[in-house]
Amino acid sequence: MAPSLDEMIQMYRKMLEIRRFEEAIADLYHRGEVPSSAHLYIGQEAVAVGVCSALRRDDYVLTTHRGHAHNIAKGVSMRRLAAEILGKATGLCKGKGGSMRASSLADGVVYACPIVGSNIPIAAGVGLSIKLRGTDQVVACFFGEGASNIGDFHEGINLAALWRLPVLYVCENNLYALSVSQRRSTLVEDIASRASAYGIPGVVVDGNDVLAVYEAARRAVEDARGGRGPTLIECKTYRWLGHHAGDPGFAYRPKEEVEAWRERCPIKRFRRVLLSRGVTEEELASVEEEVEEAVRDAMDFALESPYPGPEELLRDVY
Amino acid sequence: MSMVEALREALAEEMRRDSSVIVMGEDVGVLGGIYRVTQGLLEEFGPERVRDTPISEEAFMGAAIGAAVTGLRPVVEIMYADFLANCMNQIVNFAAKMRYCSGGQLRVPVVVRTMVGHGRGHGGDHSQVPMTWFMNIPGLRLVAPSTPYDAKGLLKTAIRDDSPVLFFEPHLLYRVRGPVPEEEYTIPFGRADIKRRGEDVTIVAVSAMVPRAVEAHERLREEGITAEVIDPRTLNPLDIETIVESVKRTNRLITVEYSPKTGGVGAEIAALVVERAFDYLDAPIIRVAAPDVPVPVSPPLGRMTVPTVEEIVEAVEALL
Numbered sequence: 001m002a003p004s005l006d007e008m009i010q011m012y013r014k015m016l017e018i019r020r021f022e023e024a025i026a027d028l029y030h031r032g033e034v035p036s037s038a039h040l041y042i043g044q045e046a047v048a049v050g051v052c053s054a055l056r057r058d059d060y061v062l063t064t065h066r067g068h069a070h071n072i073a074k075g076v077s078m079r080r081l082a083a084e085i086l087g088k089a090t091g092l093c094k095g096k097g098g099s100m101r102a103s104s105l106a107d108g109v110v111y112a113c114p115i116v117g118s119n120i121p122i123a124a125g126v127g128l129s130i131k132l133r134g135t136d137q138v139v140a141c142f143f144g145e146g147a148s149n150i151g152d153f154h155e156g157i158n159l160a161a162l163w164r165l166p167v168l169y170v171c172e173n174n175l176y177a178l179s180v181s182q183r184r185s186t187l188v189e190d191i192a193s194r195a196s197a198y199g200i201p202g203v204v205v206d207g208n209d210v211l212a213v214y215e216a217a218r219r220a221v222e223d224a225r226g227g228r229g230p231t232l233i234e235c236k237t238y239r240w241l242g243h244h245a246g247d248p249g250f251a252y253r254p255k256e257e258v259e260a261w262r263e264r265c266p267i268k269r270f271r272r273v274l275l276s277r278g279v280t281e282e283e284l285a286s287v288e289e290e291v292e293e294a295v296r297d298a299m300d301f302a303l304e305s306p307y308p309g310p311e312e313l314l315r316d317v318y
Numbered sequence: 319m320s321m322v323e324a325l326r327e328a329l330a331e332e333m334r335r336d337s338s339v340i341v342m343g344e345d346v347g348v349l350g351g352i353y354r355v356t357q358g359l360l361e362e363f364g365p366e367r368v369r370d371t372p373i374s375e376e377a378f379m380g381a382a383i384g385a386a387v388t389g390l391r392p393v394v395e396i397m398y399a400d401f402l403a404n405c406m407n408q409i410v411n412f413a414a415k416m417r418y419c420s421g422g423q424l425r426v427p428v429v430v431r432t433m434v435g436h437g438r439g440h441g442g443d444h445s446q447v448p449m450t451w452f453m454n455i456p457g458l459r460l461v462a463p464s465t466p467y468d469a470k471g472l473l474k475t476a477i478r479d480d481s482p483v484l485f486f487e488p489h490l491l492y493r494v495r496g497p498v499p500e501e502e503y504t505i506p507f508g509r510a511d512i513k514r515r516g517e518d519v520t521i522v523a524v525s526a527m528v529p530r531a532v533e534a535h536e537r538l539r540e541e542g543i544t545a546e547v548i549d550p551r552t553l554n555p556l557d558i559e560t561i562v563e564s565v566k567r568t569n570r571l572i573t574v575e576y577s578p579k580t581g582g583v584g585a586e587i588a589a590l591v592v593e594r595a596f597d598y599l600d601a602p603i604i605r606v607a608a609p610d611v612p613v614p615v616s617p618p619l620g621r622m623t624v625p626t627v628e629e630i631v632e633a634v635e636a637l638l
């Protein structure tokens with residue numbers, strides 16, 4: 001079942017929000033306003049939006065160090081997300097988590113786990129709680145291909161599979177874990193093939209095609225809600241920028257490769273699809289304008305927000 | 319009843335009281351745990367709430383955390399405390415920090431029950447008493463009961479607490495019997511138990527060292543020395559007030575633990591006492607502890623890593 005045209009325009013809006021948001025954060029980073037590193041998502045927008053569009057509002061997401069996008073795609077306030085990234089009191093986590101831990105339980109984004117792979121077992125536990133509480137929610141757990149080489153991946157997916165937990169394991173294969181390419185970290189071609197080791201379905205999808213990602217996620221959600229357990233979805237994609245905002249990203253990958261992937265921009269590609277389905281240039285232009293405005297507003301909010309006061313230091317420990 | 323039975327009662331009572339309490343770990347279901355603490359729980363509460371896990375400490379610890387932040391109260395069993403090393407990441411980087419780093423959005427009501435100090439030739443990686451690994455991790459509660467009564471009351475408090483709790487069960491005391499009342503009770507965290515009153519020296523003993531310190535008290539009494547014996551019961555929060563108040567009366571302090579001495583519980587307590595009651599001390603503080611070695615298998619060597627009543631008595635005599 002494909003999304004309606006209205007839903008697709010919504011998806012386009014979200015992809016664009018992510019793109020503009022990350023550009024704005026990069027800008028603030030270079031102006032010294034971001035107190036941490038910032039791992040930007042530009043180039044991968046179809047994955048977060050494709051998956052989260054297949055989720056309900058009350059479904060859960062667990063993300064990673066590269067998690068701004070999953071928050072936006074899940075409907076988290078860009079204002080409070082930006083404020084969190086800047087370490088401000090109005091941030092999602094009162095500025096205590098920052099870019100790599102920004103999350104909003106009220107919106108279903110349970111947590112962002114910046115230790116690579118750690119969210120994989122935690123997602124199994126969220127699935128377990130869903131199962132025991134008897135709701136029909138699901139949880140989507142995002143991670144990079146680099147995470148598929150750590151023990152948490154293998155232990156965690158095995159456990160979720162064994163207990164048939166309602167989890168979507170979404171591997172965003174952007175080909176590099178920091179500087180190390182997939183080829184230099186595993187002999188496995190498709191990360192999704194690892195699913196067979198745990199007796200669950202593994203699916204490879206074009207991670208720059210938001211409708212393909214959506215469709216794969218929709219099927220996995222259906223299985224998860226139906227009690228048939230987890231699916232491992234591998235989305236082949238690419239990060240355009242460096243590992244984080246301070247990394248130019250060219251020391252370990254050829255310029256031509258980066259250029260070739262930029263040609264395959266997931267947003268431009270989806271824009272063409274929308275136009276071919278009868279959405280007008282004017283409609284898209286007004287979405288684009290609204291997004292620019294919303295992102296500018298979010299950054300202004302974050303910049304104008306105060307830092308937390310010293311009384312916050314010792315709060316929330318226990 | 320024994321500590322094993324007391325723990326089992328606490329688990330069963332809490333599981334009856336609150337359907338969000340679940341138990342998971344290796345061999346905790348069909349077998350009832352290798353120490354039999356969870357015996358009978360599978361029969362009463364069923365396989366959804368009492369779950370045998372694969373040998374994946376990091377995974378089921380992570381799963382417990384994920385379940386906890388979304389509404390359950392998991393109690394996890396780690397078969398040997400040494401295996402906490404296999405899930406250190408989930409405990410230290412997630413359970414302990416998610417509440418803080420989420421700005422208070424998340425609560426992590428996980429209890430990690432684990433066996434410390436096997437004491438019978440299981441060797442270096444199956445014998446540790448590693449409370450101290452976690453003492454400088456803010457966000458965790460650390461509980462070390464030494465009697466069946468305390469074990470039951472503290473485990474019930476642990477299960478009801480919204481913070482992650484590491485609950486260290488001493489193998490040396492699992493089968494030791496003690497009184498446990500019929501009626502419901504809990505024991506608050508952060509309240510030390512003064513096991514014996516005394517005037518001449520304060521002995522702070524932890525976990526399985528508590529009954530040894532009590533025995534040392536009895537022997538010293540025959541020599542006319544009265545030692546105050548304190549069991550802190552929880553190391554985080556630590557009831558330092560009770561210890562300091564005692565030292566102000568006795569003017570001498572001995573700590574007893576069976577973890578390696580360096581960076582141990584005694585080191586922390588000694589530092590706190592020096593900070594708060596330096597002027598009251600009439601003698602150096604003595605830390606009775608395990609030597610800084612892995613626990614060897616060979617019985618005569620292995621025994622040398624667990625402080626004895628004699629060592630405690632000698633430490634007191636050296637001070638007076």
Ligand SMILES: Cc1ncc(C[n+]2csc(CCOP(=O)(O)OP(=O)(O)O)c2C)c(N)n1
Binds near residue numbers: 150
């Ligand atoms: C366990 C662990 N090791 C190393 C790091 C440092 N680190 C952060 S992100 C990263 C690369 C992760 O690659 P991948 O999982 O593919 O995700 P991507 O960054 O490509 O989104 C590394 C090595 C870490 N955070 N956690």
